[in-house]
Amino acid sequence: MKKILALLLAAMMVVGIFAGCSGSDKPAETKAAAAPAETEAPAVTEAPAAPAESGAVELPRNETLYFAGQQWGTVNSWSPIGTNQNNSMAIAGNSGGYRTLMFETLYMYNFMDGSLVPLLADGDYAWSDDMTQLTLTIKDAAKWSDGTPVTAADVVRTFDIGVQVGNNTGTGFGAYISSIEADGQKVTINAALNDEGAPVNPLKVLDFLTGTPIAQAAWIDTVVDRCGGDTVAILNDAGDDVVWSGPYTKYYSDDQKVVLIRDDNYWGQDASMWGSLPVPKYIAHTIYADNAAGETALKAGEVDVCQQFIGNIQNLWEKDGLPISTYYEEAPYGVCLTMPTAWYNMNIPVLAENPALRKAIAMAVDYDSIIANAMTNQSPSFSDVPRSLMNPTDGEQALYDHAAVADLQWAGNDIEGAKAMLDAAGIVDSDGDGWRDWNGEKISLNAVCPNGWSDWQAAMEIVAAAGEKIGVEITTLYPEWSIYQTVFTSPSQTEYAIFMWSPDAASPSNPWQRVNQMMGKVYVGAENNWSGNWGQYVNDEADALINQIPLTTDSAELKDLYTKLTEIYLTEVPSFSLMYRPSLFHAVNESVWTNFPSGDDGRNIPPADCTDGYGIAALYELELVG
Amino acid sequence: MKGYRKYFGKKIIWFLITFVIAVILNFFLPRLMPADPVAAITGKMASGMTDASAVQEIYKRYEEEFGTNKPMWQQFLLFCKNAIRGDFGTSFSQYPRKVSDIIGSAIGWTIALQLPAIIVGWLLGNILGALAAYLRKGWDKVLMPVSLFMSNVPAFGMAVILLVVFGVNLKWFPIAGGYNFDMIPNLSWNFIKSVISHYQLPFWSIVLVSIGGQAVGMRSMSIYELNADYVKYARFLGIKDSKIVGYVFRNAMLPQITGLALSIGTMIGGALVAEIIFSYPGLGSTMYSAVTAADYPLISATTLIITVMVLLVTFLLDIVYGFIDPRVKAAQFD
Numbered sequence: 001m002k003k004i005l006a007l008l009l010a011a012m013m014v015v016g017i018f019a020g021c022s023g024s025d026k027p028a029e030t031k032a033a034a035a036p037a038e039t040e041a042p043a044v045t046e047a048p049a050a051p052a053e054s055g056a057v058e059l060p061r062n063e064t065l066y067f068a069g070q071q072w073g074t075v076n077s078w079s080p081i082g083t084n085q086n087n088s089m090a091i092a093g094n095s096g097g098y099r100t101l102m103f104e105t106l107y108m109y110n111f112m113d114g115s116l117v118p119l120l121a122d123g124d125y126a127w128s129d130d131m132t133q134l135t136l137t138i139k140d141a142a143k144w145s146d147g148t149p150v151t152a153a154d155v156v157r158t159f160d161i162g163v164q165v166g167n168n169t170g171t172g173f174g175a176y177i178s179s180i181e182a183d184g185q186k187v188t189i190n191a192a193l194n195d196e197g198a199p200v201n202p203l204k205v206l207d208f209l210t211g212t213p214i215a216q217a218a219w220i221d222t223v224v225d226r227c228g229g230d231t232v233a234i235l236n237d238a239g240d241d242v243v244w245s246g247p248y249t250k251y252y253s254d255d256q257k258v259v260l261i262r263d264d265n266y267w268g269q270d271a272s273m274w275g276s277l278p279v280p281k282y283i284a285h286t287i288y289a290d291n292a293a294g295e296t297a298l299k300a301g302e303v304d305v306c307q308q309f310i311g312n313i314q315n316l317w318e319k320d321g322l323p324i325s326t327y328y329e330e331a332p333y334g335v336c337l338t339m340p341t342a343w344y345n346m347n348i349p350v351l352a353e354n355p356a357l358r359k360a361i362a363m364a365v366d367y368d369s370i371i372a373n374a375m376t377n378q379s380p381s382f383s384d385v386p387r388s389l390m391n392p393t394d395g396e397q398a399l400y401d402h403a404a405v406a407d408l409q410w411a412g413n414d415i416e417g418a419k420a421m422l423d424a425a426g427i428v429d430s431d432g433d434g435w436r437d438w439n440g441e442k443i444s445l446n447a448v449c450p451n452g453w454s455d456w457q458a459a460m461e462i463v464a465a466a467g468e469k470i471g472v473e474i475t476t477l478y479p480e481w482s483i484y485q486t487v488f489t490s491p492s493q494t495e496y497a498i499f500m501w502s503p504d505a506a507s508p509s510n511p512w513q514r515v516n517q518m519m520g521k522v523y524v525g526a527e528n529n530w531s532g533n534w535g536q537y538v539n540d541e542a543d544a545l546i547n548q549i550p551l552t553t554d555s556a557e558l559k560d561l562y563t564k565l566t567e568i569y570l571t572e573v574p575s576f577s578l579m580y581r582p583s584l585f586h587a588v589n590e591s592v593w594t595n596f597p598s599g600d601d602g603r604n605i606p607p608a609d610c611t612d613g614y615g616i617a618a619l620y621e622l623e624l625v626g
Numbered sequence: 627m628k629g630y631r632k633y634f635g636k637k638i639i640w641f642l643i644t645f646v647i648a649v650i651l652n653f654f655l656p657r658l659m660p661a662d663p664v665a666a667i668t669g670k671m672a673s674g675m676t677d678a679s680a681v682q683e684i685y686k687r688y689e690e691e692f693g694t695n696k697p698m699w700q701q702f703l704l705f706c707k708n709a710i711r712g713d714f715g716t717s718f719s720q721y722p723r724k725v726s727d728i729i730g731s732a733i734g735w736t737i738a739l740q741l742p743a744i745i746v747g748w749l750l751g752n753i754l755g756a757l758a759a760y761l762r763k764g765w766d767k768v769l770m771p772v773s774l775f776m777s778n779v780p781a782f783g784m785a786v787i788l789l790v791v792f793g794v795n796l797k798w799f800p801i802a803g804g805y806n807f808d809m810i811p812n813l814s815w816n817f818i819k820s821v822i823s824h825y826q827l828p829f830w831s832i833v834l835v836s837i838g839g840q841a842v843g844m845r846s847m848s849i850y851e852l853n854a855d856y857v858k859y860a861r862f863l864g865i866k867d868s869k870i871v872g873y874v875f876r877n878a879m880l881p882q883i884t885g886l887a888l889s890i891g892t893m894i895g896g897a898l899v900a901e902i903i904f905s906y907p908g909l910g911s912t913m914y915s916a917v918t919a920a921d922y923p924l925i926s927a928t929t930l931i932i933t934v935m936v937l938l939v940t941f942l943l944d945i946v947y948g949f950i951d952p953r954v955k956a957a958q959f960d
Contacts (some may be wrong), residue, residue, distance in 0.1 A: 039897075055808045055818075057809060057811075057812040057814060057817065058806075058808055058809050058810070058816065059808045059809070059810070060808075061808060065807065066807070072721075072722055073718065074722055074723070074728075074731070074916075076720065076721075077722075084667065084721045084722055086720065166680075166684065166687065168685065170736065171680035171681070171683065171684060172680070174680065175680065212949060232687075235722075236722040250811045254731070254811065255732065255907050256803050256804055256907055257803075259810065284808075286802065286803055286807045286905075287905075288802060288905045289802075289902045289903075289904075289905040289906075289911060290902065290905075293801075293802045293903075293904075293905040296789075296793075296801055297801070297802060298809070299794075300794070302807045432799060452769070473948065480661070480918055481918060481919075481935075482659070482661035482663065482666060482918060482919050482920035483660055483661045483920075484660070485666055485669055486660070486661050486662040486663060486665050486666075489665055493816065499885075526679070526680055526681070526682065527682055527685070528665050528668050528669075528682060529681070530668065530669045530681055530683040531681055534959070543765055582858070601904065
């Protein structure tokens with residue numbers, strides 16, 4: 001027995017040693033755990049005394065603006081003429097405008113009023129009378145990071161290389177711009193012409209002005225040389241030696257973060273542009289695993305600007321008392337620019353042949369419940385902003401005659417109206433099983449969106465519930481994203497009956513582009529269709545109206561066209577929007593930085609995360625708290 | 627010795643056959659998914675593009691580049707040819723990054739997190755389990771239910787609890803990433819401290835869960851062995867207790883060693899939960915995102931690593947078993 005006791009003692013000692021090991025780990029942990037606080041505190045106090053030199057290994061908190069919700073995964077490239085750079089902070093075109101931290105566009109788009117604010121361009125652009133030519137001048141002050149001036153030749157080279165290698169610029173605008181010419185600082189953009197000699201689409205030419213990062217001609221030549229002219233090599237070039245014109249440049253990137261540093265020689269501090277440098281010295285984005293991680297970091301004050309959907313965001317300040325705010329203090333908190341939409345698949349006969357069925361389902365859906373649950377009221381309701389083809393901004397709402405279509409609009413949850421419509425159309429329950437039939441067969445549809453897109457899934461559940469209420473069987477289906485995107489972009493698919501996707505949000509070519517996506521014939525039958533009309537709806541009348549819009553400049557005529565299109569859309573119901581939604585979420589934590597743009601500050605800076613389009617103006621006006 | 631050689635010769639042949647079948651499955655299974663990753667890359671590039679025919683062009687270009695327009699068997703031969711040279715091709719989801727580059731930058735973090743966590747969890751669990759078997763009474767009464775509870779807490783549950791309690795509420799440890807959000811990797815003491823503090827929560831979330839399971843297993847094995855006839859007989863013969871306990875421990879350890887080897891072999895997938903919840907860098911989350919994105923080259927490469935690791939550890943296990951278990955040795959010689 002003694003021996004056993006001795007052995008036990010020995011065993012306990014071993015455990016003790018292990019406990020000791022983990023114990024000796026522990027002090028290190030707690031020390032280290034205190035480290036974040038420690039490092040943060042000295043950083044704040046030290047920084048003013050010794051401004052971090054280039055090569056700093058800790059980013060002073062009061063010189064760094066932290067982001068979340070933009071960069072997922074590791075940066076691939078810094079080349080503005082490539083593709084798949086996965087470099088959200090430096091190279092990203094959004095509906096809210098191009099991100100001009102490192103590379104700059106000719107104009108900055110402001111989705112609050114649809115205006116184009118000159119950036120590399122000097123003053124306004126001018127159209128020729130027949131809209132076949134657009135001219136503009138490059139600012140004299142505009143310089144590349146190597147000190148050479150930005151010239152019209154750079155714009156030409158940027159467009160030409162795009163067409164040559166087929167990057168986003170080339171494939172996106174090649175069909176609308178035939179060529180660009182340079183004459184000193186003067187840029188002439190020649191619109192592509194159709195058979196009648198009219199420009200194909202002047203609106204898309206405007207998109208070029210706000211959506212194309214201009215690259216330096218000399219640097220493009222360097223890339224082409226080192227790639228031996230090989231298209232794929234040019235597209236995949238890492239661009240480590242890139243020349244930029246924007247206020248920030250790359251500082252550090254790995255699979256956990258990307259950091260940009262301010263270029264203190266930035267040309268934009270010239271009086272002809274901003275008159276100063278942007279306030280934060282560093283722009284940093286930690287690469288979070290998912291939205292939840294980004295949200296936790298925002299709450300902890302490790303993120304200043306968060307581009308993520310956060311459910312019940314008002315709780316962060318109302319209940320948790322955190323210094324977090326959004327663009328508007330009250331719901332919907334942000335500016336909604338797009339409408340996540342449920343598309344009817346016209347390859348399915350019962351849907352293609354029965355507009356009454358399409359409209360009845362759409363009328364029965366309880367949108368208020370979708371907006372309250374899926375969007376936690378971060379969307380105006382369809383009673384506030386009646387449904388049309390327009391997003392809720394004042395500019396777009398003014399583009400159609402509200403009174404003319406008032407009879408056609410519906411706010412939802414109209415079960416009796418929907419039932420009556422189906423009865424009148426002869427879509428009734430003929431065999432008494434509780435479900436309506438068509439051609440002697442039970443109507444059975446599915447409502448589909450990608451798995452894990454929880455707000456969309458909630459919306460699809462509500463659509464299915466609406467079906468049940470009116471006697472139409474709708475089941476939900478949530479395939480993985482990789483499968484979903486393969487199916488819904490296929491023009492001949494019959495797997496998904498009602499499925500979700502968002503049309504375009506805002507750009508100079510909207511709402512035309514969105515209307516085209518809703519009903520444009522141009523997309524029907526296109527393979528790998530990421531462009532529009534995912535339900536394959538064909539309406540020649542609508543198509544003719546859509547094609548008139550880009551060439552129409554008279555505002556009354558334009559309003560008439562949009563009103564007619566809205567009438568067709570609300571009568572035919574090829575798809576129905578489920579909610580309004582911002583194209584960028586914009587929540588800020590003001591524990592370090594303040595003076596972010598807000599809806600009532602009169603500055604007209606859009607809530608575009610201080611980075612996109614004219615939203616970047618916010619960076620020049622940020623202030624430190626205290 | 628001749629028997630030994632014959633035994634291992636046979637084993638090696640079986641492992642090679644397993645390996646070949648595994649490689650074939652690694653290649654073909656992901657490609658049977660009804661998803662088209664080329665469409666995904668095209669979509670990333672084409673979003674917002676109005677011109678449908680331009681999108682088609684992009685699709686064709688990528689199809690050409692990835693060779694997905696070739697017949698499957700040709701793709702397989704190409705895969706084998708390149709894999710031998712360590713080239714697993716280009717990732718779909720992180721195009722144009724090379725698969726080897728993605729794995730290279732992630733695998734260090736996974737091994738540094740998983741290997742110590744698995745070993746520490748295994749050691750602590752076994753010692754606690756053995757103690758429970760010897761001590762019984764009070765120790766066992768506390769340890770047994772606690773172990774059972776811990777071993778049944780799902781890994782993500784444990785990770786979330788640690789995150790909320792020690793990260794969000796107590797703020798003892800950072801909540802995300804492999805190092806401080808305001809740092810750039812360097813060799814300073816501050817950075818190392820930061821890495822260590824970020825290491826804690828993911829590390830303990832793995833250790834705590836594995837301790838419970840190991841302890842429960844070791845306890846039952848030890849109790850079983852303690853009651854075995856040879857122990858009674860040895861006591862009867864008057865053999866020293868310490869010697870007997872040595873026998874008991876050796877016998878009880880055997881299945882535990884198999885468990886250790888297997889968890890080392892599959893550690894890449896095992897790190898997934900900790901990596902996702904703590905936004906910790908590593909191969910688990912890489913593999914997860916590869917699967918959701920139908921990124922065949924990346925899936926094939928990561929599963930190949932797991933296959934090779936499992937095969938290697940089971941092979942090593944066979945050798946080690948010969949030394950620690952005479953019964954196995956005897957069987958091997960037969």
